Amino acid sequence: MTSSTAAADPGGDRTRDAERTREELLTVATRVFAEEGYAGARVDEIAARTSTTKRMIYYYFGGKEGLYLAVLERAYTRVRSLEAQLDVDGLDPAEAIRRLAELTFDHHETHQDFVRLVSIENIHHAEHLRRSPILPGLAAPALDVLTRILERGRADGVFRDDVDALDVHMVISSFCIFREANRHTFAAIFDRDLLDPAHRPRLRRLLGDMVVAHLTARPGGE
């Protein structure tokens, strides 16, 4: 896939390949950072889990922090494609919101490393993300679709107008992220694994129901 030569690549070559080495380091580092946190992750452990050596981390990424930054940016870049998967212009606003919520639900479920990295980055006050060049591109995709749906809903008179797109985004994110980020303390205390497939359909429906119920309720209503 990434090999630049025309070799048939018979089951894992051992030739030098910068792209492959970089990629392997990122993949392994993502797993380790997500699993252990930034301070808890060990450069030696990351290296040991790859087919290359620690030296390459410093060669390609400059150091532990550079590697972590690359991991973080890669994770954010990958989930940025979420909204692109969504075409809701044909749906009525309530159904469109529900779809967006469900897509977010599904998407977070399939990107659990990402959710953990976000938690870890927040422990560090988002200091790395804040300095990252990818930061400016993250807000718009998440908000544009939502803003359009809300506008249509308000124009149709079915949505309340005291809630903005960012509020709705926050509600959806909080539900989906909590489910994974707080999974372990929640399970310890209440003995319910929020990722158990038995709960999945109900929680997924709950999220959609809740957001729609709120948006279509009259303000201040009980």
Add this chain to the structure above:
Amino acid sequence: MTSSTAAADPGGDRTRDAERTREELLTVATRVFAEEGYAGARVDEIAARTSTTKRMIYYYFGGKEGLYLAVLERAYTRVRSLEAQLDVDGLDPAEAIRRLAELTFDHHETHQDFVRLVSIENIHHAEHLRRSPILPGLAAPALDVLTRILERGRADGVFRDDVDALDVHMVISSFCIFREANRHTFAAIFDRDLLDPAHRPRLRRLLGDMVVAHLTARPGGE
């Protein structure tokens, strides 16, 4: 307050006092662990920020992990008092739910170290909490009030019956915890500080509105 002698304690004594030393260590350690995470926290730093020495950490808590465990248990024990503050038996179910949501909102806001410790504990898969003797006492207080409110609401025919107490608890927690736990990445990306007092009343109302709107909506309805 904690001095066992009858001394008037004129502005910070330097006598030995086991309880005061323990307490100071816990207070400082809470701050440092919450700030840096478990692996990121330094035993030497914790000691340096107290008026005592590192030796005392090992004397009273056995080590870094023992200290962290004591910090975690203390934090959970302190917030356990939340539900006790609530007397909703006179209110109608919708208003009772709203009060519970708002109380949780307020409570998390005044216990930000706790929220950070929960995030950190989840990074570690809740391995410490799971082993803690305080664990069995944590579920019931959070659920009992909620269960009673839901039962009354269903009996009155105003609440739907396809959502259980734990679901509602999860929704409320996710909103309140996200607001703080994900504050930094959210602010970095969307340039909105979720703890800014300007947003506080709207978010607080939003949470209550949303939970009530959902509980009072008919199942499956949009």
Add this chain to the structure above:
DNA sequence: TATTGAACGTACTAGTTAGTACATATGGGA
């Protein structure tokens, strides 16, 4: 007031960990 154990401080150590110096191999062009 002499004793004794709890409370405390200092100085040290063993192990870990991020990072580097140095040597080497590879493979695509000149």
Add this chain to the structure above:
DNA sequence: TCCCATATGTACTAACTAGTACGTTCAATA
């Protein structure tokens, strides 16, 4: 086919960090 920049591996180090050995002081009580 020779060159040499890119890519890679090994062995090392300096600094950090959790934990401890050992000695001291205070205060309750016998």
